[in-house]
Amino acid sequence: xxxxxxxxxxxxxxxxxxxxxxxSEVGSESGRFSVAEEMQSGSFIGNVAxxxxxxVGELSLRGAQVVSKDNKQHLxxxxxxxxxxxxxxxxxxxxxxxxxPCVLHFxxxxxxxxxxxxxxxxxxxxxxxxxxxLEKEMLLExxxxxxxxxxxxLESAKDLDVGVNTLKNYTVSPYSNFHVKxxxxxDNRKYPELVLDKALDYEEQPEFSFILTALxxxxxxxxxxxxxxxxxxxxxxxxPEFEQPFYEVKIPENSVLGSPVVTxxxxxxxxxxxxxxxYTLSHASEDICKTFEINQxxxxxxxxxxxxxxxxxxxxxxxQATDGGxxxxxxxxxxxxxxxxxxxxxxxVSSIISPxxxxxxETVVVVFSILDRDSGDNGRMIxxxxxxxxxxxxxxxxxxxxxxxxxxxxxxxxxxxxITITVTDLGTPxxxxxxxxxxxxxxxxxxxxxxxxxxxxxxxxxxxxxALHMGxxxxxxRDSGTNAQVTYSLLxxxxxxxxxxxxxxxxxxxxxxxxxxxxxxxxxxxxxxxVGATDAGSPALSSEAPxxxxxxxENDNSPFVxxxxxxxxxxxxxxxxxxxxxxxxxxxxxxxxxxxxxNAWLSYQLLKATEPGLFSVWAHxxxxxxxxxxxxxxxxxxxxxxxxxxxxxxxxxxxxTLQVLLVDSFSQPYLPLPEVAADKTQxxxxxxxxxxxxxxxxxxxxxxxxxxxxxxxxxxxxxASLGRRSVPEGHFPDHLVDVSGTGTLSxxxxxxxxxxxxxxxxxxxxxxxxxxxxxxxxxxxxxxESPSFRNSFGFNIQ
Ligand SMILES: *[C@@H]1O[C@H](CO)[C@@H](O)[C@H](O)[C@H]1NC(C)=O
Ligand SMILES: *[C@@H]1O[C@H](CO)[C@@H](O)[C@H](O)[C@H]1NC(C)=O
Ligand SMILES: *[C@@H]1O[C@H](CO)[C@@H](O)[C@H](O)[C@H]1NC(C)=O
Numbered sequence: 105x106x107x108x109x110x111x112x113x114x115x116x117x118x119x120x121x122x123x124x125x126x127x128s129e130v131g132s133e134s135g136r137f138s139v140a141e142e143m144q145s146g147s148f149i150g151n152v153a154x155x156x157x158x159x160v161g162e163l164s165l166r167g168a169q170v171v172s173k174d175n176k177q178h179l180x181x182x183x184x185x186x187x188x189x190x191x192x193x194x195x196x197x198x199x200x201x202x203x204x205p206c207v208l209h210f211x212x213x214x215x216x217x218x219x220x221x222x223x224x225x226x227x228x229x230x231x232x233x234x235x236x237x238l239e240k241e242m243l244l245e246x247x248x249x250x251x252x253x254x255x256x257x258l259e260s261a262k263d264l265d266v267g268v269n270t271l272k273n274y275t276v277s278p279y280s281n282f283h284v285k286x287x288x289x290x291d292n293r294k295y296p297e298l299v300l301d302k303a304l305d306y307e308e309q310p311e312f313s314f315i316l317t318a319l320x321x322x323x324x325x326x327x328x329x330x331x332x333x334x335x336x337x338x339x340x341x342x343x344p345e346f347e348q349p350f351y352e353v354k355i356p357e358n359s360v361l362g363s364p365v366v367t368x369x370x371x372x373x374x375x376x377x378x379x380x381x382x383y384t385l386s387h388a389s390e391d392i393c394k395t396f397e398i399n400q401x402x403x404x405x406x407x408x409x410x411x412x413x414x415x416x417x418x419x420x421x422x423x424q425a426t427d428g429g430x431x432x433x434x435x436x437x438x439x440x441x442x443x444x445x446x447x448x449x450x451x452x453v454s455s456i457i458s459p460x461x462x463x464x465x466e467t468v469v470v471v472f473s474i475l476d477r478d479s480g481d482n483g484r485m486i487x488x489x490x491x492x493x494x495x496x497x498x499x500x501x502x503x504x505x506x507x508x509x510x511x512x513x514x515x516x517x518x519x520x521x522x523i524t525i526t527v528t529d530l531g532t533p534x535x536x537x538x539x540x541x542x543x544x545x546x547x548x549x550x551x552x553x554x555x556x557x558x559x560x561x562x563x564x565x566x567x568x569x570x571a572l573h574m575g576x577x578x579x580x581x582r583d584s585g586t587n588a589q590v591t592y593s594l595l596x597x598x599x600x601x602x603x604x605x606x607x608x609x610x611x612x613x614x615x616x617x618x619x620x621x622x623x624x625x626x627x628x629x630x631x632x633x634x635v636g637a638t639d640a641g642s643p644a645l646s647s648e649a650p651x652x653x654x655x656x657x658e659n660d661n662s663p664f665v666x667x668x669x670x671x672x673x674x675x676x677x678x679x680x681x682x683x684x685x686x687x688x689x690x691x692x693x694x695x696x697x698x699x700x701x702x703n704a705w706l707s708y709q710l711l712k713a714t715e716p717g718l719f720s721v722w723a724h725x726x727x728x729x730x731x732x733x734x735x736x737x738x739x740x741x742x743x744x745x746x747x748x749x750x751x752x753x754x755x756x757x758x759x760x761t762l763q764v765l766l767v768d769s770f771s772q773p774y775l776p777l778p779e780v781a782a783d784k785t786q787x788x789x790x791x792x793x794x795x796x797x798x799x800x801x802x803x804x805x806x807x808x809x810x811x812x813x814x815x816x817x818x819x820x821x822x823x824a825s826l827g828r829r830s831v832p833e834g835h836f837p838d839h840l841v842d843v844s845g846t847g848t849l850s851x852x853x854x855x856x857x858x859x860x861x862x863x864x865x866x867x868x869x870x871x872x873x874x875x876x877x878x879x880x881x882x883x884x885x886x887x888x889e890s891p892s893f894r895n896s897f898g899f900n901i902q
Pocket of ligand 2: 522524540542
């Protein structure tokens, strides 16, 4: 560098000298010398005289001198010897630069005659310069994706020397991915090229440094160095890569919104934006977009919608990681939704027969299906109905079940079933669904009407008004609707002589029984018939019940005095001997009553007497006895009025008048028996029968009494402890006699009446059956008919 500008100037001066010399060059000789550069001044170059053929003395004589064209005195001439010496050190690079060969032209000028001698001095190069790089440090930026063999230009070095001493070769050390190759320009300039031997990788080694050495060809060679820094430029040559190519996660379907699902992560070897990764869902379906989102930076996938295993069991997501340079990598994520027992079993009733007729055994009533949308155990179900129902649960195909009747149903005991179907799944926790089915049972006419009572007894007071409502029968039918519509009717009576249709009528609708006419206890005490109840079903069912109508007596008959007879013009006269003691039985008033019960309980009392105190009447048996001894003073004829009263309410009365005649003895010829004579023959035969009957009955009675006494004695102790009464009936007034039952006196009673009557007169005419026709009277108090018959002594003999 230091010899660039002045060198060029010197070259110009030399050329000018040549021009000048050339014009004056006439017949001149020339000599040629060479000298290495950098020789010390005074160094011998050559002998001019010898070369030019001149005498040594001649030089000094002729005043020889060396002239250079540029007026620089590089040389000096020793005129005495003719030696040419260097007057200064020559620097070839300064004198000639890169020109080669470097020849300096001088003239040796001699006078007398003027003569020029040309001298050429070649300055030889020595290796006095090292190759030099203009820049000590070179920076190269090479993209990492440069192909092997790529060539990069380097700065060349300069060596001022020429020829072999000039720049010869370049080398790099240490050897790395490059070697250097020397190239030669057409102008013979040598420059180095860096050749890439091995691919670069920014990610592996982002920078290289090595020394570039330039060598010259001198001996010994000289060198120059420069530092080369190669900076590898990052190219987005790496795609993001996921840690795992495939992710698999499981997430329960009941995860809340925002739950993290999975976090993916990818890396990128590139730097800067080329290594900045953002995550996206790649080509996601609408479902996926709705359900998941990914955090662009962190790669966390989270839930944005609720999952439902039953709708979608799994998702396959492609996640794309993109770097700033647009390269991307993908990874698949499979999200398995785990079933959670979140669905209740469902019951779907396909068909139901309701109402179902009650007589349908083993009939399919309900068909239903069950469904649980969960899977696995969560979707396995158990179906049940309550045990106490008359239905069977039968599994059918798949999840279908049928409900069948186990047996015939009975609408009357249960008309409606509320069947609870319970379906439980086997998940955890167990979920349960209950479905209620209302099943109605329709009626079949399987029940006959039933009467409220097995039999009916109606008590009707006699003398009722016609069309009296006597009472009702009622029957119910456990069926419903027309099957339960009951119609009542009268059935033909068992007794064909009973004029039922004229006695009773029944309301077919409500079972009210009406009397069609007034009843008379004395004529008809009781009658029976049957009523029927029929339902309106098809076929109709019916049942019947007996009805007994009991006519209740009313006190409508007054006592009827049988003895003494009252309608005779001459009343009967009783004879009493004056010698009779007190208590002498005068006679006995015998009366009957057509009624029964209390209405027929009679009592007797003395209403009127000619001489009070002489006679007394026993209230309960109508015996008329003397109350005291008779005396001579007592009048012979007495008239007694005895009142007979029944116990009805109000009581009915009858009175009888007795004539009593006191006689001194029975020989008294006053025995008026007019009627007896008329009936004499009839009474004779009757007397025979009566005596036989009397005797047998008396024997029987005696035997009974004995038996009775014996039994009583045997059982006395026990009977006493039991407190049993000899008379089981409750209240029965002592002063009354019961003649209830009929207008006809029992044989027993008649017999007694006869015995206690005046036996002396042998009047049997009363013993024929007498059925008095009592006129109906106003209604008295209703009495219960006494089933027992009492004799005058007050104990029961019936
Ligand atoms: C330069 O040197 C390299 C090795 O260092 C060698 O292979 C090459 O031949 C040399 N070139 C010249 C022109 O000498
Ligand atoms: C059936 O029974 C269930 C409970 O056992 C009850 O909740 C429901 O109301 C009943 N349905 C009818 C119509 O009675
Ligand atoms: C008295 O009455 C009875 C019965 O009514 C009758 O048979 C009898 O002839 C009557 N006697 C007289 C005298 O009227």
